[in-house]
Structure formats: structure tokens, C-alpha cells
Amino acid sequence: MHLLITGGLVVDPAQNLEAPRDLLIVDGRIAAVELPGAIPSEGREVLDAAGLVVVPGLIDMHVHLREPGEEYKETVETGTRAAVRGGFTGVASMPNTKPVNDTAAVTRFILDQARAAGLARVHPVGAISVGSRGEALCEYAELKAAGCAAVSDDGRPVMDALLMRRALEYARTFELLVISHAEDLHLRADGVMHEGPVSTRLGLRGIPAAAEEVMVFRDVTLAALTGARLHIAHVSTAGSVEIIRRAKARGAPVTCETAPHYFTLTDEAVCGQTPDAALNPAYDTNAKVNPPLRTAADVAAVQEGLRDGAIDAIACDHAPHGLLEKDVEFAAAAMGLIGLETSLGLSLKLVHEGILTLGQLIARMSTHPARILGVPGGALTVGAPADLTLIDLEREWTVAVNAFASRSRNCPFEGWQLTGKAVAALVGGRLVHQELDV
Amino acid sequence: MELRRKDLLGMADLTAQEIGLILDTAASLKEISQRPIKKVPTLRGRTVVTLFYEPSTRTRMSFEIAAKRLSADTVNLTVAASSAVKGETLADTAANLQAMQPDVLIIRHQASGAPHYLARRLRCGVVNAGDGLHEHPTQALLDLLTIREAKGRLDGLKVAIVGDILHSRVARSNILGLTTMGSRVVVAGPATMLPPGLTALGAEVTHSLEEAVRDADAIMMLRLQLERMGQNFLSTLREYSTHFGLAPRHLGLAREDVIVMHPGPLNRGVEISPEVADGPYSVILEQVTNGVAVRMAVLLLLIGER
Ligand SMILES: [Zn+2]
Numbered sequence: 001m002h003l004l005i006t007g008g009l010v011v012d013p014a015q016n017l018e019a020p021r022d023l024l025i026v027d028g029r030i031a032a033v034e035l036p037g038a039i040p041s042e043g044r045e046v047l048d049a050a051g052l053v054v055v056p057g058l059i060d061m062h063v064h065l066r067e068p069g070e071e072y073k074e075t076v077e078t079g080t081r082a083a084v085r086g087g088f089t090g091v092a093s094m095p096n097t098k099p100v101n102d103t104a105a106v107t108r109f110i111l112d113q114a115r116a117a118g119l120a121r122v123h124p125v126g127a128i129s130v131g132s133r134g135e136a137l138c139e140y141a142e143l144k145a146a147g148c149a150a151v152s153d154d155g156r157p158v159m160d161a162l163l164m165r166r167a168l169e170y171a172r173t174f175e176l177l178v179i180s181h182a183e184d185l186h187l188r189a190d191g192v193m194h195e196g197p198v199s200t201r202l203g204l205r206g207i208p209a210a211a212e213e214v215m216v217f218r219d220v221t222l223a224a225l226t227g228a229r230l231h232i233a234h235v236s237t238a239g240s241v242e243i244i245r246r247a248k249a250r251g252a253p254v255t256c257e258t259a260p261h262y263f264t265l266t267d268e269a270v271c272g273q274t275p276d277a278a279l280n281p282a283y284d285t286n287a288k289v290n291p292p293l294r295t296a297a298d299v300a301a302v303q304e305g306l307r308d309g310a311i312d313a314i315a316c317d318h319a320p321h322g323l324l325e326k327d328v329e330f331a332a333a334a335m336g337l338i339g340l341e342t343s344l345g346l347s348l349k350l351v352h353e354g355i356l357t358l359g360q361l362i363a364r365m366s367t368h369p370a371r372i373l374g375v376p377g378g379a380l381t382v383g384a385p386a387d388l389t390l391i392d393l394e395r396e397w398t399v400a401v402n403a404f405a406s407r408s409r410n411c412p413f414e415g416w417q418l419t420g421k422a423v424a425a426l427v428g429g430r431l432v433h434q435e436l437d438v
Numbered sequence: 439m440e441l442r443r444k445d446l447l448g449m450a451d452l453t454a455q456e457i458g459l460i461l462d463t464a465a466s467l468k469e470i471s472q473r474p475i476k477k478v479p480t481l482r483g484r485t486v487v488t489l490f491y492e493p494s495t496r497t498r499m500s501f502e503i504a505a506k507r508l509s510a511d512t513v514n515l516t517v518a519a520s521s522a523v524k525g526e527t528l529a530d531t532a533a534n535l536q537a538m539q540p541d542v543l544i545i546r547h548q549a550s551g552a553p554h555y556l557a558r559r560l561r562c563g564v565v566n567a568g569d570g571l572h573e574h575p576t577q578a579l580l581d582l583l584t585i586r587e588a589k590g591r592l593d594g595l596k597v598a599i600v601g602d603i604l605h606s607r608v609a610r611s612n613i614l615g616l617t618t619m620g621s622r623v624v625v626a627g628p629a630t631m632l633p634p635g636l637t638a639l640g641a642e643v644t645h646s647l648e649e650a651v652r653d654a655d656a657i658m659m660l661r662l663q664l665e666r667m668g669q670n671f672l673s674t675l676r677e678y679s680t681h682f683g684l685a686p687r688h689l690g691l692a693r694e695d696v697i698v699m700h701p702g703p704l705n706r707g708v709e710i711s712p713e714v715a716d717g718p719y720s721v722i723l724e725q726v727t728n729g730v731a732v733r734m735a736v737l738l739l740l741i742g743e744r
Contacts, residue, residue, distance in 0.1 A: 197635025201450070203550035203572025203607060206633070282558075283551030327529055329549035331570065 002026050003429060004041050008049030008390065012056055013363035014379030023054065025386040028428040033380060047424070047431075049390055055362045056380050057089025057387030057425060059369040062154070062179075062233055062257060062315035063340065065091075065122070067113060068106065069098025074320040074407045076113035076122060082318070082340040082406040083120040084433040087422025089387040090121040090370070090377050091340075092315075095132065096155035102127035102138045104146035111147050119432050120425075121387070123149040123375050125179060128167045134158050137167060140174045149373045152179035154233060157215055159185055164219065168228035177373065179231045182215035182240070183291065192331050194267040194292040202270065202283070204330060207292050213239040220247035220254050231372055232256035234317050236291040238301030245310035255372050257313040260339060260346035261412070263302045267293045269412055270330075285326045285333035286412040289319070303355050312368045314361075316343040320408030338406050342399055344391070345418030351393075352419060358393075386429035390436075395421040441739035445557040445564040448573035449614040457619060461583050464728065464735035470507055471730060481510035484741055487540040489515045489531070490567070491547045496702060497567050497577075500726070501544050504733035508742075513540070528552060532559040541741045545569075563740045568607055577701055578611035580732040582619065584725050585656050588697045593620030598650035598692075599641070600682060601660030601709050602631040602671070608701045609660060613641045626650035627682060630671045647682050654692045658699045659684050659710045675708055685711045689719060697721045 003025040010021040010033065017033075024032040024039050032039055065079040074082075076093075083091050093110060095101035101110065107124045114122035126143035130136045132153040140151060151171055157180070158164040164180075171178045188211045193199050195206020216232055220243060223230035235241060235258045247254050265287065272282025287293060305311035319336025326333055347365060350356045356364075366389075370378025377387045399416045401409045425433040441456060449457075470478055486505040488498050498514065505512045517531075526534075528547075532555075535543060542563040545553050550570030557564040568574040586592050597616050603609045603625050616623050617640035624642045625632065626649065636643050644650050651657050662678065672678045689696060698710075698719045706712045715722065 195634060197638040200633040200635040201610075201639060203570050203610060205571070283554055327527075329528055329547065329552045329555055331549040331551075 001429065002044040003047060004039055004044045005047045005049050005054060005388070006041070007036060008052045008054035010054045010380060011358055011362050012380040013359050013367045014056065015381055018359055023380065023388070025429040028386055028430070030380055030382055030384050030386050032382060051392070052423065053358065053391040053393060055389050055391060056366045056378050057427065058087045058344065058365045058389050058422070059090040059373070059375070059377055060088045060315050060318070060340065060343065061092040061313055061369040061373055063091045063093055063318040064096065064320065064336070065093045065110070066320055067097060068109060072407070073322050076110060077117040077119070078405060078407040079318070079320070079340070080114060080117050080119035080122060082338070082404060084425045084427070085405050085422070086340040086342070087344045087389040087391065087425055088120055088340060089389060089425055089427045090123060090375065092123040092125050092149055092373055094152060094154040095125050095127040100127050100132050101125070102130050102132070104142045107143060107146040107148055119427070121377070121427060123373055125149060125154070126151045128153040128158055128178065129163065132156060134160055134163060137170055140171055140176050144174050144176055148176070149375055150177035150179050150231070152181065152233070154179060154181040157181050157183045157185060161218060161222070165222050165226060168222055168226040168230065172226060172228035177229050177231055179233050180215070180219045181233050182212050182219055184211045184215050187211035187214065192288060193270050194294050196267060196295060198267040198270065204270070209237040209239055209294065209298070212237050212291050213243060216240045216243050220244060220252050223247070223254050224250070224252040227253060229253045234259050234262070234291055235302065235305070235311060236262045236294050236298060238298045241301050241305035241310050245305065248310065255312040257315040258302050258306065258311050259315060259317045260343050261289060261293060261337060263299055263306065263350065264346050265293045265412065266296050266299055269293055283330040284412060285328065285330055286337055286410050288330060288333050288335050289337050290335035303350065306350065306364060307355055307360070312364065313372060314343065314347050314364045315369065316340060320406055321410045322408060326410050336410065338404070338408050338411050341404050341406065342411065342413050342418070344422055345397070345420055346413070348393070348418070348420035386426055388426045389422050390424035391420060392423045393420045395419070395423065397421055446575055446736055446740065447553050447557060447564065447566045449575045449578050449611045449618070450573070452615070452618065454618050457579070457582065457615060460579055460732065460735050460739060461586060463739060464579070464583050464731040467734045467738070468731045470734070471727070476507050477509055478507065479509045480738060480742055481505070481508040484510040484541040485513065485539070486510045486542050486544065486737065487513045487515065487535065487538070488544045488567070489517065489535070491517050492568070494546055494568070497546065500729040501567065501733050504730050505737060507730070508734055508737060510737065528555055529559070532556050536560055542737060565736060565740070570607065571605055571610070572607050573611045574607040575611050576729070576733055576736060577608050578615040579736070580725055580728040581612055581658065581699060582615055583728045583732055584699065584721055585697065587724070588721060589655055592616065595621040595655040596624065596653055597621050597656045597658060598624050598626060598654040599658045599660065600626045600647055600650055600684065602662055602666060603627050603636065603660070604631045604633045605663060605666070606660050610639070612658060613639050617641070624650045628672060647684070647688060648691060651688050652691045654696055656697050656699060657684060657692060661701065661703065662705055662709050664705070679708050683709055683711060684714050686713050686717070689714065699725060701725070
């Protein structure tokens with residue numbers, strides 16, 4: 001099968017390319033990348049990408065697909081459908097399912113479901129500890145052989161520093177990445193939002209920035225000690241960005257990600273988004289997330305971290321919850337929001353606002369996540385799998401949660417006007433999403 | 439003369455004019471409570487539901503008496519926290535309440551924002567009788583009325599609020615209400631009990647009880663929840679009462695006509711010495727009387743004109 005994609009602006013940070021190119025796909029792989037018109041179109045299916053940007057398929061390295069166990073929130077199928085609609089051809093699925101993905105059997109089940117769905121590639125993340133209980137190490141070699149790209153106890157931290165050290169060393173043995181959910185549970189206590197003037201005003205218990213930062217510092221220190229590859233998930237504070245920046249400068253084997261909500265929203269979002277929000281707090285449970293939305297200074301620091309490379313990747317921490325978990329009083333609500341279908345649109349704001357170049361953005365949403373996870377994709381070089389995303393940078397659209405492919409609706413961006421959208425996605429040369437003509 | 443709002447959720451929502459209106463109305467209603475037959479027919483045929491998720495005999499009774507003096511029908515629901523956990527959700531409760539068609543719902547809930555949640559779903563008025571750590575607006579209104587009666591005004595006064603500000607919805611509502619009315623508020627307590635951003639709410643912050651009460655027109659002592667000790671917000675009651683308990687010697691620092699307030703119930707000998715609580719500067723019982731008047735005013739202004 002031959003597919004020719006013509007007329008697009010190819011942006012591929014992996015080969016430092018940002019120029020008009022035609023792409024030939026043969027048998028699910030990229031067969032040629034040439035100047036426009038250089039590849040003959042006779043006898044080939046042609047996809048006209050004029051006016052569009054063609055990038056290596058976006059990869060979100062932090063999503064919760066909820067299957068097995070909480071299929072009423074999301075399944076591998078609905079989650080990967082949301083992914084491809086948002087332009088993601090690959091996702092890393094966190095292990096806090098029911099049961100926890102701490103064995104090869106669960107990993108294989110998730111991969112089977114992903115194959116059956118036939119949408120985005122799924123890279124399961126196995127658990128650091130059995131049941132993510134923070135007591136005993138999982139079988140990392142077996143998890144890796146079954147297809148795990150990394151290990152993490154995401155959803156909760158590894159509170160025991162010695163266990164974290166052992167996990168890093170043991171993971172290093174099998175060349176597995178460790179992803180840290182950095183949170184000190186003692187400091188978090190019963191907090192439900194960022195600790196600051198807004199939590200005081202709303203009478204909600206606070207989670208100080210330090211609850212994240214002390215654990216980020218602990219874990220980068222342990223990465224330096226063990227030489228193991230560490231990735232810090234969902235960085236949300238200025239302090240964390242600075243700790244990671246310094247650790248990298250000293251050569252620690254550390255990478256990290258942040259999520260669109262951390263460079264877009266502040267803790268004021270908990271008050272609701274009406275004009276008189278300050279006077280009439282709405283206690284928006286869709287803005288309840290862990291780590292919590294922080295201050296304007298943190299938002300600025302996260303943006304700067306993305307710009308200067310202290311932060312390697314954008315991952316949305318897609319965390320579906322139903323009404324059962326969200327249509328309740330704020331303190332009782334579950335933490336998390338869905339992001340796969342808004343991530344690119346929100347991230348493109350950074351490009352429109354001149355904070356990132358388009359190439360830098362694609363590096364953080366494709367090239368870097370692929371490299372960090374060690375999975376295929378993230379490049380449009382000849383021979384690479386034909387995972388691509390076609391983006392219309394000018395397409396204006398309004399976030400409407402009821403039109404989402406995700407099974408859940410817990411999104412704080414309802415009604416937002418965004419500019420730029422993934423209008424097609426290909427996985428292994430197969431068109432898995434397209435809304436080219438509107 | 440009416441309050442053009444469906445709900446009373448917090449002092450943060452109220453303008454100085456609205457607060458003035460509630461206080462004036464309450465002052466005029468106090469007379470009813472002095473009559474031999476303490477009842478007017480104003481709210482006859484109206485239904486007032488109290489829904490309390492936290493035990494509070496005082497506040498619930500105060501609302502109930504207020505409603506009865508205006509001839510409203512009252513229904514009291516107390517939900518034990520345990521049955522709420524395994525039982526129906528707040529959304530279920532809202533739907534059930536709506537079906538009973540009350541005119542006003544008075545809710546106390548351990549979760550900040552629970553009254554706002556119900557107010558969005560119910561057609562009837564919702565009065566916040568205390569939500570989590572957030573607000574307790576009728577307590578602040580009765581405190582404002584008590585201070586205004588004693589001083590003749592609210593603007594230009596210095597009011598000290600002392601104790602566990604972090605866990606106090608009474609403190610939040612009073613800071614907001616007093617500063618809206620032009621008072622200067624100084625809060626004092628150990629740093630463990632002072633949340634960040636109090637200055638953004640309009641208060642001045644100190645760790646010294648002496649500094650807070652110096653030249654104060656009113657001193658508001660907060661109840662210390664004894665379980666805070668187990669959570670290491672303080673070391674011992676002995677040390678707490680030495681540094682943050684109001685004793686007769688402190689009153690000499692304040693203005694001559696200072697009043698001493700407490701939302702009750704008191705921990706005598708912890709945050710307030712018995713001599714002060716029962717002494718000539720104490721207005722603690724006036725606060726209770728004013729509580730009924732303020733709640734009558736709120737009910738009247740919310741549903742009296744409908
Ligand atoms: Zn996490």
C-alpha cells in the first residue's frame with residue numbers, strides 16, 4: 001500500500017526539518033521524504049496536506065485509560081479514540097487500574113485491548129511496587145518483556161526513600177525508565193487544592209508547593225546516586241522546575257513533563273470561570289487535580305521551563321472520572337481532569353503567544369516523549385513507522401465536552417475558544433482520525 | 439427594602455449596603471423578642487428547612503426560633519456524617535429537598551462549598567449556616583450587630599480576632615464583613631493556625647495577642663478545637679492559654695470600652711479565662727440574643743417579599 005502526503009509543511013525536530021516536503025508511506029513505514037513534487041503520484045493514493053503542518057505523531061506519555069476495572073470512566077478503546085482525535089498516535093497508560101498493572105498478565109491484557117481498538121499505540125507503564133502499595137518491587141524484567149515502557153506507582157508516591165532507591169537500581173538493571181509521582185503525603189495531608197490565598201479564601205485545605213518539591217529533590221538526588229533514568233511526572237511548581245534544571249546541569253539522568261493545565265490555569269480556576277468568580281466561588285470540581293493548579297508565578301515558571309528545556313515533555317495526565325466522583329462537594333471529589341482532546345489546542349497557545357516555536361512544541365509533544373520512553377515514533381525519518389499528525393494551525397474551534405470521544409466529561413475548559421487542531425492522524429500508515437473537510 | 443438575592447452564602451458576596459440593611463432589619467426585629475407573645479405572622483405558610491450535617495444545637499436552634507417567631511413552618515433534618523457517607527449523595531439530597539418545595543433551606547455542612555453546590559441546584563433560597571472552613575455569614579452578621587450596638591458604628595474600629603484562624607469559618611466571615619464595613623481587623627495566633635493570604639482578605643496578621651488587643655474596640659476569641667493538639671498545631675493547652683488565652687491583664691491594653699466576644703461554646707481557661715468570659719466587658723450572651731434577630735432578618739429579607 002502506497003500513500004503519498006503532499007503539500008504539507010513538515011516539522012520534524014528529530015532531523016531539524018521545517019520545510020515543505022512530500023512524504024511517501026509504504027507498508028506502514030516512511031519510505032521517502034522529498035521536495036514537493038519530487039515523488040511521482042501515479043498509482044498512489046494521495047492525501048492533500050496543503051495548508052497543514054505534518055509532524056511526527058504526537059505522544060502523550062501520561063494518561064489513565066482506566067481499563068481494567070473502571071470501564072465506566074474510560075476504556076482502552078474510548079481513551080485511544082480520544083487520543084487520536086486529539087492528534088496523539090501513542091500514549092503511555094499509567095498502571096493505577098483495578099487491578100494495578102503490576103504483572104505481565106495485566107500488561108498483555110491492555111495491549112490486547114489496544115490492538116483490538118486499532119487506534120493509538122498504547123505503551124503500558126507497569127507498577128514500581130506490587131499493588132503500588134510501596135512495599136515490594138514488581139518483576140521489572142517480566143513487565144518489560146511483556147511490553148511495559150516504564151514503571152511508576154503514579155497516583156501515589158513511593159514514600160519510602162529506600163524502596164525508591166532500590167526501584168531505581170533494579171530498573172536500571174533492565175534499562176527501564178522510572179516515572180516519579182512526586183508528592184509527600186504527610187505534607188499534602190488532607191489538602192484538596194494549592195495552599196495559598198485562594199485556598200484560604202475558599203476555606204479549602206491546602207497542598208503546599210513544598211509537598212511536590214521535597215519529593216522532586218529527593219528523587220533527583222536518588223537518580224544522581226543510582227545513575228538510573230528518572231522521569232518526574234506532572235511538574236507543577238516553580239521550585240520543581242528549578243530543582244530539575246539544576247539537577248540536569250549537574251548531569252543527573254533526569255527528565256520531566258508538565259501538563260497543559262499547569263501552564264494554562266491557576267488555582268483561581270477552582271472559583272469557577274464566571275466574571276464574578278472571586279465573589280461567588282463555584283468550587284469547580286473539574287479544576288480539582290493532583291498536583292493542584294498553582295499560582296500565576298508557577299504558570300510562568302512552567303512556561304519558561306518548557307521554553308529553556310528544563311521541562312522535556314508535555315503530557316496531559318488524562319484522568320477520566322464520572323459524575324459519581326465529580327458531581328459532589330469539592331472536598332469529596334476525585335482529583336484529575338481529562339486532557340487528550342484539548343492538549344494540543346492548549347499547547348498551541350504557547351506557539352501563538354511566541355513562548356515556543358512550533359518545532360520546540362512538537363519536540364515536547366512527540367520527539368522527546370518517544371526518546372524518553374524508548375518507543376518507536378517521534379521522527380519522520382525514512383524507515384520510521386508512519387505515525388503522523390496533520391495539524392491545521394488556523395482551525396478555530398470551541399471546546400464542547402459532550403462531543404468528546406472520551407467516556408468522561410471532567411474538563412475545566414468547556415466553552416474555551418482554541419486555535420489549531422489535529423485534523424488527521426495516521427498510525428502505521430493507517431488513517432485513524434480525520435476531519436479534513438469542514 | 440429587600441435583599442435582591444436568592445441565597446446568603448457568604449459575607450464575601452455582600453455589599454456594605456446589604457450588610458447595613460440586614461443589621462437595620464435585625465435591630466428593628468429585636469423588639470419582637472421582648473414581647474410577651476414573641477411572634478408575628480409575617481412568614482405564615484412559608485417552610486424553612488434546616489439541614490445539618492454537623493451537630494450544632496445552638497445554631498440550629500437559633501434559626502428555628504427565628505423562623506418560628508416569624509410564624510414559618512420549620513422542618514429539621516440532621517444527617518449523621520456516617521449515614522451520609524454510605525447513603526445518598528448531596529445531589530440526591532438536593533433533588534429530594536426540591537420535591538418538598540421549601541421556601542428556604544438552611545444548611546450546615548463539613549465541606550466548604552456544599553451550600554454553593556445546593557444553591558446552584560435548588561430553586562429555593564439557601565442560607566449557609568457554616569460550611570467547612572469557609573464561611574458562617576449569620577455568625578458574622580450577629581457579631582457585627584453586637585459590635586454596632588456597643589459602639590454605635592463599625593467604621594474606623596479596631597477588632598482583634600484571636601486563635602485558630604486556619605480552621606475558623608467564623609474568622610473568615612468576620613474578616614470579610616468587618617473590613618467591608620470599614621473596620622480594621624488584626625488577627626493573632628500561632629503560625630501553625632494562620633493560613634497564607636490573610637492580608638489578601640483584608641486582615642493584618644500578628645503572632646502577639648498583646649499587639650492584637652492593643653487599643654482594640656472589640657476582641658473576638660475563637661474556640662480552640664481540642665483535637666488540634668493531636669495534630670501538632672500546638673504543643674500543650676498550657677502553653678496555648680499562656681500565649682493566646684485572653685486574661686484580665688490583656689484588657690488594660692485595649693480601649694476602655696472594649697467588648698469581648700466569643701462564638702461559643704467556650705473552653706473556659708483555654709482561649710478565655712473565666713474572669714473575662716463572665717466579666718463586665720463580655721457581650722457573649724448579647725451575641726446569642728442577636729443571633730436570633732439577625733437570622734429573623736435574613737429569613738425576612740430573603741423570602742418575606744415573595
Ligand atoms: Zn501522578
